[in-house]
Amino acid sequence: MVSQLFSRQRFWRKQELSSYYDIVIIGGGVHGLSTAYYLAKFDKDLKVAVMDKSYLGAGASGRNTAIIRANYLTPEGIAFMNASLKLYEQLSGELGLNLLFSQIGRLDIGHTESTLFWLRQRSEYNQLMGVESNLITPDEVKAIVPEIDLREGKPFPIMGALHHPPAGVARHDAVVWGYARGADRNGVELHPFTEVIGITKEGRRVTGVDTSKGRVKAGLVVSATAGWTSTIARMIDIDVPILTYPLQAFVTEPLKPMIDTTISSGELHTYIYQTERGELVIGGGVDHYPTYSHKSTLHMLEELATNAIRLLPQLRGAKVLRQWTGICDMTPDYAPIIGPVDGVDNFMLNCGWGTWGFKAAPISGKTTAELILTGKVPELIEPFDLNRFYEGRLINERAAAIAAAIH
Amino acid sequence: MALLIECPNCGSRDVHEFRHGGEISDLSERKGISDSDLELTKYFYFARNNAGDSKEWWYHSFGCRQWFVAYRNTVSDQIRETEWPEKRLDS
Ligand SMILES: Cc1cc2nc3c(=O)[nH]c(=O)nc-3n(C[C@H](O)[C@H](O)[C@H](O)COP(=O)(O)OP(=O)(O)OC[C@H]3O[C@@H](n4cnc5c(N)ncnc54)[C@H](O)[C@@H]3O)c2cc1C
Numbered sequence: 001m002v003s004q005l006f007s008r009q010r011f012w013r014k015q016e017l018s019s020y021y022d023i024v025i026i027g028g029g030v031h032g033l034s035t036a037y038y039l040a041k042f043d044k045d046l047k048v049a050v051m052d053k054s055y056l057g058a059g060a061s062g063r064n065t066a067i068i069r070a071n072y073l074t075p076e077g078i079a080f081m082n083a084s085l086k087l088y089e090q091l092s093g094e095l096g097l098n099l100l101f102s103q104i105g106r107l108d109i110g111h112t113e114s115t116l117f118w119l120r121q122r123s124e125y126n127q128l129m130g131v132e133s134n135l136i137t138p139d140e141v142k143a144i145v146p147e148i149d150l151r152e153g154k155p156f157p158i159m160g161a162l163h164h165p166p167a168g169v170a171r172h173d174a175v176v177w178g179y180a181r182g183a184d185r186n187g188v189e190l191h192p193f194t195e196v197i198g199i200t201k202e203g204r205r206v207t208g209v210d211t212s213k214g215r216v217k218a219g220l221v222v223s224a225t226a227g228w229t230s231t232i233a234r235m236i237d238i239d240v241p242i243l244t245y246p247l248q249a250f251v252t253e254p255l256k257p258m259i260d261t262t263i264s265s266g267e268l269h270t271y272i273y274q275t276e277r278g279e280l281v282i283g284g285g286v287d288h289y290p291t292y293s294h295k296s297t298l299h300m301l302e303e304l305a306t307n308a309i310r311l312l313p314q315l316r317g318a319k320v321l322r323q324w325t326g327i328c329d330m331t332p333d334y335a336p337i338i339g340p341v342d343g344v345d346n347f348m349l350n351c352g353w354g355t356w357g358f359k360a361a362p363i364s365g366k367t368t369a370e371l372i373l374t375g376k377v378p379e380l381i382e383p384f385d386l387n388r389f390y391e392g393r394l395i396n397e398r399a400a401a402i403a404a405a406i407h
Numbered sequence: 408m409a410l411l412i413e414c415p416n417c418g419s420r421d422v423h424e425f426r427h428g429g430e431i432s433d434l435s436e437r438k439g440i441s442d443s444d445l446e447l448t449k450y451f452y453f454a455r456n457n458a459g460d461s462k463e464w465w466y467h468s469f470g471c472r473q474w475f476v477a478y479r480n481t482v483s484d485q486i487r488e489t490e491w492p493e494k495r496l497d498s
Pocket of ligand 1: 056060063224225283358
């Protein structure tokens with residue numbers, strides 16, 4: 001029995017590509033995989049395939065900093081992200097895999113009166129919607145993060161913070177692998193290294209995909225390609241309100257335990273937390289112009305490191321272990337796009353995850369699967385249709401990302 | 408990406424001296440006051456966001472403060488060419 005625990009088992013099977021699937025999901029990131037997982041969980045007879053041009057998790061899902069929180073600004077955003085956080089609380093059990101989900105909390109720091117005002121507004125909205133979220137004083141911040149620099153007279157004094165205790169972090173790769181394994185066990189076919197190079201159509205009806213391994217027919221095609229969504233949109237001639245921006249992050253060498261929460265400063269465009277291994281994870285806002293390039297820059301490293309030291313002076317001299325970049329599908333209102341597209345049948349978008357999509361993956365997959373299986377739009381994702389841009393119903397979720405502060 | 412941009416006025420300068428001003432595509436065209444709501448919506452929110460060749464506006468904000476046109480490959484992030492716009496906006 002014990003040896004079984006340590007036996008080497010593949011997480012998913014290698015599959016031959018069939019000529020037909022009920023549902024083809026393009027993109028083996030956390031959203032494509034969680035959608036596949038819930039589809040197969042709800043309906044075991046469906047033939048579902050997930051295709052990725054690279055390995056599973058090669059996109060932003062394998063590159064993010066894994067912060068999960070629900071202290072958003074809009075009623076739409078708060079409800080959606082809180083539902084996701086609740087799913088994360090059960091997810092290790094559900095997937096039978098330790099996702100290292102730990103609810104270490106979150107501090108959104110305010111350095112000016114106007115930021116405090118806006119954090120206060122968020123705490124009120126959060127509390128109204130049953131999300132634990134309080135404005136706290138500098139001394140209360142110090143009690144949670146003793147290392148924080150409270151000196152007065154510095155350029156970015158700490159005037160308070162929005163405290164959101166249920167926030168947390170998880171092992172991002174494990175979430176990808178957990179959903180992939182769960183989907184595989186429920187009969188989903190996973191096809192890494194299978195690039196979709198075209199989408200076949202008859203009139204306004206999508207009929208399948210052309211892949212690097214040949215043509216496949218499909219009853220429904222779902223695009224879950226995040227930063228690459230515009231390349232899929234081009235294949236079927238639809239317009240999407242997306243710009244692809246790179247987001248960078250870096251980690252330091254492991255240091256002694258110094259903070260056990262996640263802290264973020266919108267004004268400094270920087271956030272920090274410490275992993276269980278002791279590495280400080282430091283990230284910020286997107287680069288200043290759109291590109292599909294995954295190159296990291298010294299400029300961003302300097303900016304993030306400088307601002308991290310402004311918050312935690314003890315970090316001065318810490319050595320950088322590595323820095324990396326992922327690409328993000330930024331929408332004009334920092335909210336996702338889920339659902340069908342007018343004028344195209346048998347096709348669905350799941351995108352607009354920008355720099356905030358890791359935390360959303362469980363509820364996104366679950367609601368997208370419900371939408372596909374019932375044809376009815378679940379209430380939580382009703383606000384996130386593509387038509388909102390044509391009908392003037394933008395969401396303006398300015399608490400989704402540090403990027404929202406600079407755009 | 409240590410990108411250098413060739414400003415038609417100032418020559419080769421670091422990318423951080425510049426501001427990206429958006430793509431020049433069928434979606435970015437405005438006829439002017441006669442635009443319909445739909446055209447305005449597309450203009451404001453939608454983009455080709457092409458992976459590959461892109462013609463776009465750049466602004467030398469920490470330099471000569473001139474707008475110019477660049478041809479960039481958005482995957483390799485190389486700028487092939489920069490030039491003054493054919494028609495200045497104020498002409
Ligand atoms: C540095 C960084 C930090 C982040 N931090 C956070 C955070 O702390 N919290 C948070 O909530 N979010 C965070 N995010 C955002 C989050 O990572 C993304 O929103 C999320 O991973 C998107 O998942 P996805 O499955 O939609 O897309 P992706 O993971 O990008 O997957 C898309 C997949 O589509 C595949 N693909 C593309 N084109 C094709 C094709 N033609 N054929 C087949 N396959 C194709 C790609 O190979 C890719 O694997 C961060 C992102 C980055 C880059």
